[in-house]
Amino acid sequence: MRKQQTLSKSSFFSGIGLHSGNPVSLAIHPAPSNTGIVFVKHIGDHIHSLPASIDFLGNTDHCTTLESGDFQIQTVEHILAALVGMEVDNVYVELEGNEIPAADGSAATFVEIIQQAGIVEQTPPRTYLKVVEPITVGDDQRSISVIPSPLPKITYFIDFPNHPLIQQQEFVHACTPVEFQKHIASARTFAFRKEVEFLWSRGLGLGGSLLNTVVFSDSDLVNEGGLRFTDECVRHKVLDLIGDLALLSIPVVGHFEARCSGHWLHAELVKAIRNQPEKWILFNAGTQTKTDITSATQMNSPVTFLPDLQPAFQTL
């Protein structure tokens, strides 16, 4: 069991949004214990906030979107994966645009800026959700479950029988920061060339390029640099799942088993976990409690702002 963690100082990054194609900047700031991960944006004189919680889930079409009123953020899953994968619990992620920068299509850049800032311990212990009975969503074709396990673990299976470079892939990930950095963080998002024009016609993927997406033709790979791992696709699916599970706002001790799943089904599992409290317990530092999940995650509490958060982008 560990204590809660945040960053030791603010960290900054700029790039383009994968789906909008617009320039976007972000800053990750340290936050007090029990804050969780909260996206913030200056609009005029006001600071708008959007906690990384399933309560604010928007569209899950090709990426995960959070929204509350006029404040919408696309493609939150890769930065959330980096934060959760590195066990950073409490931060403000300040945005200038409406989308997280695409970086190289993976979580590697976000891991880098987290490490540049440094991770520091806070006083309160981290509360975990321990699964004691299986929870499943999906059907025979696509499903995801979480079953009891002494350690957090993910097994992901994908099947693309019509593409010779993908076909069936399975990856088993032991959820620790070391394993995340080594095997998952640098796996890039992927797409098929024949789908790309269709995405563009729907206003998605406008910032996509071979710099931030693995693109497959009918039988080959378009990127000249090749794959980072022969099973890069399934590793990226693990990355996406870690990011989407951040919307539960509390780390899970259990074994996730995903089969041909995606953002929508990941979110359905998060809702199912929330809605079936008889199938898990909360615990920290050796204690087991049956307290209300909201008291452990602060997921419904309003953000109390923000004495030292200045508009970061004036200095960029």
Ligand SMILES: [Zn+2]
């Ligand atoms: Zn992704």
